[in-house]
Amino acid sequence: MTADLVAGFPFPFPAPTYRYSTNVEPARGAVPTPAGQWGTAVVDVDSEYHHELRERARILAEDPSRYAALPHMEIACWDAMLCLLRELALTRPDECSLEVVAGGPRPTYRWRNDLLGIDRVFVLGEAATLPDEPLAWAAAQVQEDVVLLDQRDGVLYGDAGVVTFAADWSFGFDVGMSFLEIHGPVPRLHAEGVITRAHEFLKRLQPGETYRRTNWTLTIGRRLDVSTERYPEWGPDRDRLALVDDETFGRLVHLRVEVQHLIRLPESGAVMFLIRTYLQPLAVLATVEPWRLRAAEVLEELPQDLADYKGVAKYRRRAAAWLRAAGPATER
Secondary structure (H helix, E strand, O other), rough: OHHHHHHHHOOOOOOOOOOOOOOEEEOOOOOOHHHHHHHEOOOOOOOOOHHHHHHHHHHHHHHHHHHHEEEHHHHHHHHHHHHHHHHHHHHOOOOOOEEEOOOOOOOOEEEEOOOOOEEEEOOOOOOHOOOOOHHHHHHHOOOOOOEEEEEEEOOOOOOOOOOOOOOOOOHHHHOOOOHHHHHOOOOOOOOOHHHHHHHHHHHHHOOOOOOEEEEEEEEEEOOOOOOHHHHHHOHHHHEEEEEHHHHHHHEEEEEEEEEEEOOOOEOOOOOEEEEEEEEEEHHOOOOOHHHHHHHHOOOOOOOOHHHHOOOOOOHHHHHHHHHHOOOHHHOO
């Protein structure tokens, strides 16, 4: 575990209890933590960059359904590509740059990404000038999953995206569904009006506006791809945890946090939904004392329906007890 992964970890619990909420705030503001800070970048780059991009390429090669773009989303895909390249250049200005080399109704750009050895000149809207479809090409250079929401008749639809690191859902199944349909299985969201408020908030986003929120669950092993397609591979891990000792338990169970950015794209009007996944094993989490205590509190208090939905009901109490036991001897 490299130091930057701890220093930049977006610990998701500001309070000792957790309930679903929109918890949306303006993006780009730094969030200080006991270990460092996070939040200044919309497109984040850390020491896992090359590993995660190789993992994305492997998953897409095995399952092309993780990428989809309905025909009417062509302009939105180009719009999203430019936005992602610009954000990557803001995050890593020494290694990445996007410049206009010729103007006109279809400007020509030069994109440089020294992290991946890319130096490419392309014409906006001309697919032949890129080595891949625009959204796929951009997603191959960022660690975030990407979903594009098209707004029609007052409803948002998930009509394009590249999602290789889903947490117990399937982009291939959800593509083309409305925002409300996609979130239908989540407990309390509809009854408490959370999903309706989120939908209305997204529809009101203005071009160029960027907001963020966090979400979390627990994952067994450092596994980014826990999509429903792969459930036979990772689902049984929950039962196997009962057979491992405490040292192994602390190493295997990870707090999985998503930082989700919401951006109204300026040209197409689509809403880009970025999902960046961070993983921290309990054994490392416990080395930051405020994180250890707060995570134990949240897991102990979590209502049963939320624990069931997040798939942590079988082991969240053991996780809380493990965190408690990892503290000073005087606390036990």
